Amino acid sequence: MLMTISILMENKPGALMRVTGLLSQRGYNIESLTVARTLDPSLSRMTIVVDVESRQRAQVIKQMTRLVNVLQTTDLTEAPAVLREMVLVRVRATQENRTAILKEAEIFAARVVDSSVEGFALEATGDPEKLEEFIAVMETYGEIEVTRSGMVAVSLEAKKLRLAPPIPKTQPA
């Protein structure tokens, strides 16, 4: 099943590798992964969508939590959360169907980010199902090129961030 995980981690070299390595060493395929700094530039927020056997979900969260650089791991698969993805679509438009394409784009609340004699580049955001539909519709107008951002998610429940306190370093006896 597809599992959505939100991870708050220290923005340190190798932190991303630890998370992805943990999944790949267990044979899980990552469907999408996004990562960027948070308000605190020393931290990053990562959203991963990964194909995991359903009974392994808890184990994956525990393994993530165990990583030293990871501050918080949340399973958003069934939790209240907003999931969004962005897609950029380049569609070739003939003189005849330009208007139709723009109308369809409007229905999906997509924005035109580039327009040329060859066609358009469109930007749409939404949940994955909506974007799938948008892409399917655009495909009916001919060959398209698609780049998806991967999922970003925000939990709708406040979860208190628990951090380990500083560890005093004393001289060994």
Place this chain on the structure above:
Amino acid sequence: MSNTMNGARILLECLVREGVDVIFGYPGGVTLPLYDVIYDHEIRHVLVRHEENACFAASGYARATGKVGVACATSGPGATNLVTGLVDCMMDSIPVVALTGQVTSKLIGSDAFQEADTFGITRSATKHNYLVRDIKELADTVHEAFHIASTGRPGPVLIDITKDVLQGQAHYTPIHEIHLPGYKVVTDGHAGQIRRAAQMMWEAQRPYIYAGGGIIAAGAHNELRELTETLDAPAVCTLMGLGALPGSHPNFISMPGMHGSYASNMGMYECDLLIALGVRFDDRVTGRLASFAPHAKVIHVDIDPAEIGKNRTADLPIVGDAKKVLSKLVRVLKELEPEMAPARAQDRREWWKQVRTWMEEHPLEPVFSPDEIKPQHLMHEINRISDGKAIVSTDVGQHQMWAAQHIRFDEPRHWLSSGGLGSMGFGLPAAIGAQMAHPDKLVFCICGDGGFQMALPEVATLANQGLPVKVVIMNNGYLGMVRQWQDLFYQNRLSSVQIEAFPNIEMFAAAYGLRGRIVEKPSELAGALKEAVEHPGPFLLDVRVSNFENVYPMVPAGAAINEMVLAPPQPVPVPAQ
């Protein structure tokens, strides 16, 4: 106190603060600045003959002491050679800090001489790892590494340090505090869960204690003993847990698992409450998981939350440090005893009767022959000499299983064996590490004729350091465990398992200025072992044992734990070559 010094000296200052007294390592180009400081430093450096063995020796030191072992290697091949040792520590939860040199920061990524992506390569081989490219981060990193290696579920931590950091100058002030905001270790154990566990223990008709390496890591052996005696339950110790309960303790059954004793495994199968303490339900213990302890509720105590429910669902999980949890458990057990114990007294007597019957039906008895030395006979003799007191290291394979079955340990940290990873060549360097930590103890390294040859370079270290390790080679002329599987499961087609051209050990030992002896007759075995032990220095003993003895009992791969094969199914003909 603060002053300016180079990175190498800062590193050693930090190691001193961490209580390090010995490093096992091998120098190289980028670690030159470090070795220049080691040259006249109070910390001892043991020059091994291969970096893999630096890690194994550090592991042996850590296993024998409970302190963090330190291994050191140069960049590139030095670092990649550490990997097997690191994974070995990872699998067995052994606290080791590995220091590796890295090429100068500016050269990273240029395919410089002896450059390897140590940080990337060791990511999954360590509990955590670091690449230090800035001297200002060095001191914090070293203390963080020791903290991570030695706390929670212990494990290996690697610090890769660039040459410019080692030779650069910086102001050094001892660190007073480290920050690891994401590193959370739960040690106390939930009080309510502990109380419920105690109730379950008194309510059970057939409780069974399954103790593992976590007890030893936590130093919870006394608490385990108290728990076992309070509850008066039968107890088994896993391969990693041998010595957690004294081998002579009346409640100690044996080791469970693939080559565990009949009684150990039957107890696992028939119990109605499995008290799992610092164990991970390894496949070599459980056999076919679906049929493991099928009648039992499971209490699982472990410091690593990820172990709870990983293989077997726990009916009552307790995350915490075994020492703390067990001492609280004992207190609650004693408090509930007068009220709860009598109700089950009769059931418990019957349970013990059943366990004793199993023990009598199929005991782990040594096998003797007047014509050839049986491997079990060898282990029996070592056990007699050790009398529970010697440190014994092993490799992996048949000798390891016979040693685990027949040698008893009075205390923890005396049995040093590559459990999870099963690394050949582990025994000798591990024994070196243990003997460095305990110069006055009797240390046996038991290995096979295969594994010994993987550790050959370390005979030089043994000679070099004059460590009185008694190397006992159980020489059956084969890679015995692989041969056993070929025998049992591949129609005895013995493919690439015969070890020919084994060196004459007396001449080999003599070439290093050491004593060695070959023993072939059962009547000479005890005398030869006595000679080895009484000799003040290192001793290599080549014990020629039966070639085709198989380890029993055996739970075949994929079988349930109660489906043991207790003896050879039929005489197996050995085809002529």
